[in-house]
Amino acid sequence: xxxxxxxxxxDQNGLRVPYRMLEGWYQNMPAEFRAVKQAEAEGLFRRYGIxxxxxxxxxxxxxxxxxxxxxxxxxxxEWRRLERGIKQRARALNAFLSDVYDRGEIIRAGRIPADLxxxxxxxxxxxxxFRPPLGVFSHIVGIDLVRTGADQFYVLxxxxxxxxxxxYMLENREVMMRMFPHLFQKNRVAPVDGYARLLKxxxxxxxxxxxxxxxxxxxxxxxxFNSAYYEHSFLADLMxxxxxxxxxxxxxxxxxxxxxxxxxxxxxxxxxRIDDAYLDPLCFRPDSTLGVPGLMNVYRSGGVTICSxxxxxxxxxxxxxxxxxxxxxFYLGEAPILENVPTWQxxxxxxxxxxxxxxxxxxxxxxxxxxxxxxxxxPKADKAxxxxxxxxxxxxxxxxxxxxxxxLSTCPTFVEEGIAPRHVDLRPYCLVGRDVELVPGGLTRVAxxxxxxxxxxxxxxxxxxxxxxxxx
Amino acid sequence: xxLTVYHKTSYEFASPVGGILQSHRLTPAKCEGQKxxxxxxxxxxxxxxxxxxxxxxxxxxxxxxxxxxxxxxxTVRGAIETTDTSGILRGHRERVPPRAYMRGTLxxxxxxxxxxxxxxxxxxxxxxxxxxxxxxxxxxxxxALPYKPGATHAHTTAAEAMTEGVGVCQDxxxxxxxxxxxxxxxxRYVSGYLNATDDGSPHEASHAWAEIYVAGLGxxxxxxxxxxxxxxxYIRLGSGLDAEDAAPIRGLVLGGAEExxxxxxxxxxxxx
Numbered sequence: 210x211x212x213x214x215x216x217x218x219x220d221q222n223g224l225r226v227p228y229r230m231l232e233g234w235y236q237n238m239p240a241e242f243r244a245v246k247q248a249e250a251e252g253l254f255r256r257y258g259i260x261x262x263x264x265x266x267x268x269x270x271x272x273x274x275x276x277x278x279x280x281x282x283x284x285x286x287e288w289r290r291l292e293r294g295i296k297q298r299a300r301a302l303n304a305f306l307s308d309v310y311d312r313g314e315i316i317r318a319g320r321i322p323a324d325l326x327x328x329x330x331x332x333x334x335x336x337x338x339f340r341p342p343l344g345v346f347s348h349i350v351g352i353d354l355v356r357t358g359a360d361q362f363y364v365l366x367x368x369x370x371x372x373x374x375x376x377y378m379l380e381n382r383e384v385m386m387r388m389f390p391h392l393f394q395k396n397r398v399a400p401v402d403g404y405a406r407l408l409k410x411x412x413x414x415x416x417x418x419x420x421x422x423x424x425x426x427x428x429x430x431x432x433x434f435n436s437a438y439y440e441h442s443f444l445a446d447l448m449x450x451x452x453x454x455x456x457x458x459x460x461x462x463x464x465x466x467x468x469x470x471x472x473x474x475x476x477x478x479x480x481x482r483i484d485d486a487y488l489d490p491l492c493f494r495p496d497s498t499l500g501v502p503g504l505m506n507v508y509r510s511g512g513v514t515i516c517s518x519x520x521x522x523x524x525x526x527x528x529x530x531x532x533x534x535x536x537x538x539f540y541l542g543e544a545p546i547l548e549n550v551p552t553w554q555x556x557x558x559x560x561x562x563x564x565x566x567x568x569x570x571x572x573x574x575x576x577x578x579x580x581x582x583x584x585x586x587x588p589k590a591d592k593a594x595x596x597x598x599x600x601x602x603x604x605x606x607x608x609x610x611x612x613x614x615x616x617l618s619t620c621p622t623f624v625e626e627g628i629a630p631r632h633v634d635l636r637p638y639c640l641v642g643r644d645v646e647l648v649p650g651g652l653t654r655v656a657x658x659x660x661x662x663x664x665x666x667x668x669x670x671x672x673x674x675x676x677x678x679x680x681x
Numbered sequence: 682x683x684l685t686v687y688h689k690t691s692y693e694f695a696s697p698v699g700g701i702l703q704s705h706r707l708t709p710a711k712c713e714g715q716k717x718x719x720x721x722x723x724x725x726x727x728x729x730x731x732x733x734x735x736x737x738x739x740x741x742x743x744x745x746x747x748x749x750x751x752x753x754x755x756t757v758r759g760a761i762e763t764t765d766t767s768g769i770l771r772g773h774r775e776r777v778p779p780r781a782y783m784r785g786t787l788x789x790x791x792x793x794x795x796x797x798x799x800x801x802x803x804x805x806x807x808x809x810x811x812x813x814x815x816x817x818x819x820x821x822x823x824x825a826l827p828y829k830p831g832a833t834h835a836h837t838t839a840a841e842a843m844t845e846g847v848g849v850c851q852d853x854x855x856x857x858x859x860x861x862x863x864x865x866x867x868x869r870y871v872s873g874y875l876n877a878t879d880d881g882s883p884h885e886a887s888h889a890w891a892e893i894y895v896a897g898l899g900x901x902x903x904x905x906x907x908x909x910x911x912x913x914x915y916i917r918l919g920s921g922l923d924a925e926d927a928a929p930i931r932g933l934v935l936g937g938a939e940e941x942x943x944x945x946x947x948x949x950x951x952x953x
Contacts, residue, residue, distance in 0.1 A: 506743040
């Protein structure tokens with residue numbers, strides 16, 4: 210079975226080029242040394258306080274996500290293609306958002322059904338007709354990718370709202386550099402530590418026109434009980450900006466202000482890590498105490514920029530996902546560089562019929578689900594599980610989509626007996642402001658259980674440092 | 682017709698509060714049926730934000746008052762010229778696609794009784810023009826919910842009003858929106874003023890009705906409470922998904938205390 214999966218380190222021709230520099234490193238590592246290093250890594254993560262669950266997966270917020278020391282490596286050429294594909298997708302998603310909150314040309318052209326967009330819960334009527342600075346809606350686009358072959362990548366989903374996990378990308382590298390400095394002296398691993406600087410530059414580039422000085426950028430968090438709070442404070446710290454909660458900000462007249470010991474200070478750009486529904490009780494959920502009352506009025510009259518723009522979520526809905534290749538063709542006039550996973554929409558009767566007949570071979574997901582919950586992995590499920598799921602599917606078909614089970618690539622991973630192949634995915638973080646930028650790397654998640662294809666940390670997943678080699 | 686508006690909302694607090702923050706939808710936008718002659722919104726002591734127009738075409742204004750107060754007054758004074766457009770909203774600049782108004786809220790979610798009402802009303806009318814079906818639904822809502830103040834309150838949902846069997850303009854509007862959605866027609870809540878010529882009751886002068894999107898015509902107003910379409914006696918302030926979303930004043934009191942609210946609305950036709 211293992212041979213049917215693409216092994217990123219060894220293919221039929223032997224050791225693949227990007228991994229050449231790791232030859233000798235792990236073979237010569239004594240077991241005791243490895244154990245010491247593994248304990249050291251955990252100590253570092255504990256010390257940094259990085260214990261949150263990625264992607265809002267839930268679970269114990271104080272649990273450390275296992276870190277695997279074996280890096281995942283991309284060659285320069287591989288990465289160049291990925292980078293082009295990721296940036297292309299980020300541009301198209303933003304073009305789509307600009308369009309559907311404006312004239313809706315893609316809908317008028319009959320390329321995407323109107324109801325799929327306009328009746329989507331994530332479509333915000335409150336911002337229809339409003340153009341945010343530079344027309345950018347999604348400033349940080351997290352694109353989840355899997356690999357099935359040397360040249361074959363698929364996009365699993367797009368995250369246009371507030372993708373989390375980037376602190377792992379940064380911390381994984383930091384920990385690796387501290388533990389194995391010689392690996393980085395020997396090899397030209399492209400740095401990722403420019404991310405915070407790029408993120409701040411991106412956020413500052415979308416300051417409102419009314420801002421006539423160096424923009425005051427803040428990071429708005431729901432608070433310390435949020436599972437990603439560590440990441441919020443980590444990023445604010447790296448960018449040198451204030452980490453604020455709703456109660457630290459207030460609206461007066463046409464602007465949003467931050468309380469400081471020296472009196473109110475005007476806020477120009479808010480990198481928010483709270484959901485649309487909680488942003489402003491005068492516009493959205495009236496019972497929300499996490500947001501800033503009146504913020505949406507200030508936003509819509511050009512007094513402050515909110516990143517990501519309220520309403521950006523309509524682009525990353527699982528039902529909209531199917532149409533992203535179409536967006537790329539429509540807005541950019543280009544052929545999609547990265548492929549979508551073929552997806553059956555159970556809302557369509559033909560698709561539903563196919564899915565019902567092939568449940569044992571498919572992965573079936575809830576349209577709005579996340580974290581790997583509520584899904585059926587056909588090939589791994591027993592007969593009773595499939596039957597139970599079939600009943601749920603029949604009761605509410607439009608709640609589900611189905612995809613083939615993908616042969617996720619593997620990367621060598623430290624296990625009890627030495628190293629062994631384990632399945633991985635990748636989430637790079639693309640920044641969109643005046644420029645579209647991508648640091649060479651991302652977050653690699655690894656399914657630590659042998660044979661498992663589920664990389665979610667709530668279900669036995671871990672993380673790895675992700676390298677892009679600057680030469681080949 | 683020229684209508685004059687006097688609308689005063691007074692808030693009295695039992696003990697001083699830290700201020701208020703409000704979002705106003707109190708200035709009518711221009712359309713074929715209405716043209717503002719003069720309009721003033723005053724909140725003594727408050728910072729008035731700039732008036733901007735949202736995607737639905739409504740004028741929105743942020744009002745903040747950040748100092749301890751025991752009372753606040755919001756006063757609207759204006760004069761507006763209106764004409765009868767048979768309820769059709771024409772010449773209104775808006776950017777929200779009508780299909781976005783197919784979504785329900787807690788207040789417009791249908792129940793069994795509303796579904797039955799729609800089924801009965803539209804039985805055999807599947808091929809009738811949309812305008813006719815919209816009229817039938819408005820009439821059915823008026824019949825199902827006789828006007829009766831006091832039985833329902835500000836937070837009553839469409840389903841609850843149906844169970845109650847009576848309601849006021851807000852309930853009629855919520856139920857009619859639910860009905861229109863079931864009939865696959867976009868619908869929304871409109872708040873405004875009514876020159877209630879017959880009884881002149883100030884309570885009804887602050888009014889609400891539904892707009893239903895009819896293919897070929899656009900948005901058409903339906904006032905189930907008065908069993909008519911809005912005419913020159915109506916002033917349209919703005920729209921939303923339900924009463925809360927379309928509220929002329931949405932706000933909160935900072936460091937809230939118990940408040941007493943007093944509202945006066947006087948709409949009069951100016952003598953020519």
